Amino acid sequence: MYALSDYDFDLPPELVAQTPLAERSASRLLHVEQHAFADRAFTDIVDLLAPGDLLVFNNTRVLKARFFGVKETGGKVEALVERVLDPRTVHAQLRASKSPPPGTRIRLADAFDVVVGERAGEFFTLTFPDDVFELIEAHGRLPLPPYIEHAADAHDEERYQTVYAKEPGAVAAPTAGLHFDAPLLQRLQERGVRMAYVTLHVGAGTFQPVRVENLAEHQMHSEWYTISQDTVDAVAETRAAGRSVVAVGTTSLRALESASQGGQLLAGSADTRLFITPGYRFHTVNRLITNFHLPKSTLLMLVSAFAGYDTMRAVYRHAIEQRYRFFSYGDAMLLTCSNNA
Template sequence: MYSLSDFDFDLPPERIAQTPLARRSASRLLHLDGDAIIDRQFGDIVDLLDAGDLLVMNDTRVLKARFFGVKASGGQVEVLVERVLDNRTVLAQVRASKSPKPGNRMRLADAFDVTVGERAGEFFTLTFEADVFELIEAHGRLPLPPYIDHTADAFDEQRYQTVYSKAPGAVAAPTAGLHFDDALLAQLAAKGVRFAYVTLHVGAGTFQPVRVEALAEHHMHTEWYTVPQATVEAVQAARSAGRHVVAVGTTSLRALESASQGGALVAGSADTALFITPGYAFHTVTRLITNFHLPKSTLLMLVSAFAGYAQIRAAYAHAIAHEYRFFSYGDAMLLTTTSRKVAHA
């Protein structure tokens, strides 16, 4: 039985990528094939996938979800939108010297007012005075991960989105997808690799470490996802042909596996709090493209469940020794599952 300390590791600060590479597909790719660790370039993914393999990508788009503002009392506030509930209402984290009370108003970005509603756990309900998405796009700031030490600029606003993003709602990027550019996607399509999409709006909880030693006591953050019927049919076709279902990122994997909990992948939308740890048997996904993850994080536990605990430990040690770039703007891995249920898509 694994505990939190089993997922800790020492990472030199200089291994944390602070900026993206000039070209998306120029990153490195660590290919973990069973116990074999192979150093590659991300462009090699064209050779590592076969015609008929299915890439499933998360088409969420990152919101400019961070705001600075003032309360009616004059106190400073920082707001991070966590989830859009409707076109006038959001759930948000609010940092202030004193927590705002229901009915209080705050002025954000010196541009518009919001009204504080009821508290929902660690979040506050905020009501906007006009369309949420328009105000966020016009006045918000891109929320880079907490381990990136610069303020988002125009380059980040372009590069901290996937080239196929279209459904606004995330507060963090599905970072495995950041390695794909249009030229690489065209190469894959020409080879006969298929594409399908899910949407999972990544929440700020993705950066939170687990804080309890006993993993069973951890309360997983929830995220909203949707799996279209067209994606279900694409998965069925790939599996019927004996091809791989390749999740681009842990968010795509969580959406597919969340929608497969009955054994078969089903279309639909729901919240998921699926917490994948070693011992989980995967229903749908057979390969995973992913970045390197934070120590003590649920995502490190997920990839350990997918490719094997010892194998991931060895791969991470290799990546640190060979100066791979870590986290959101870092390099990627290609994994094949070692734990799979026989299920019908």
């Protein structure tokens, strides 16, 4: 187990991608094989995968989860929906000068009122007057990551969403999937690459900094996932044929590994707090497509566990030297697992 400071690095601020490229699949791809690196185009992923390999995508859909509102007293409130609990109830983060007590009414987006319920840890329970998803879609704003400095516009509403997004519930995009467009998916299918889906609703906790130097003391945020029997069967068939299970993004990987803790992948739905750091042995995933992550982040720890700590230190040095674009709208890398169970 390493310490938090072992995952720090200096990133020139101009390498943080603020906007997406004109075309989804026009990103760069850093292909990593142990200590060998190859600078490629993302469309080269077609040649880097073999017929019979399985791509596993996270089909979560990002909610327009951010709202600005006012309390009955006139005090301003910012709300970020974290999780939809039922058709009229959510857990949300609230920013206000004073924490609103249960029973407080808040006017959101100057369109409708919600009622504050009991606290659930760091979150507030909010009751909506009508269908949550309809009100969020009609009146909410897309919650771009905190390192993107412009307010979300119509272009972001299209591009900060994968082309295969289906199940609403995330407050952040599974960003490795943003590189795939319909023509690229078609080329992969023609090559014989198979595709399967999981759902993991990415929470705002993915952006929360780790605040303890001793990683054993870190409390991982919770995220909800579901994996179908069809996906379980596809994984089993891929592994039996000796082909690779390729997770598209750390969220797909986290869902697959969370459902594999008994040693084999099982269908079902659950919350996961799985915190993957070096020393973890991967049960299901052989290869990973992922973006470049923040310093001191749990995602940087995850990829270090996957491909090797020393390898990832070298990868990030290379990426900075070669001026790769970082974070959600940035470039990608293809990694191979160094630590399968």
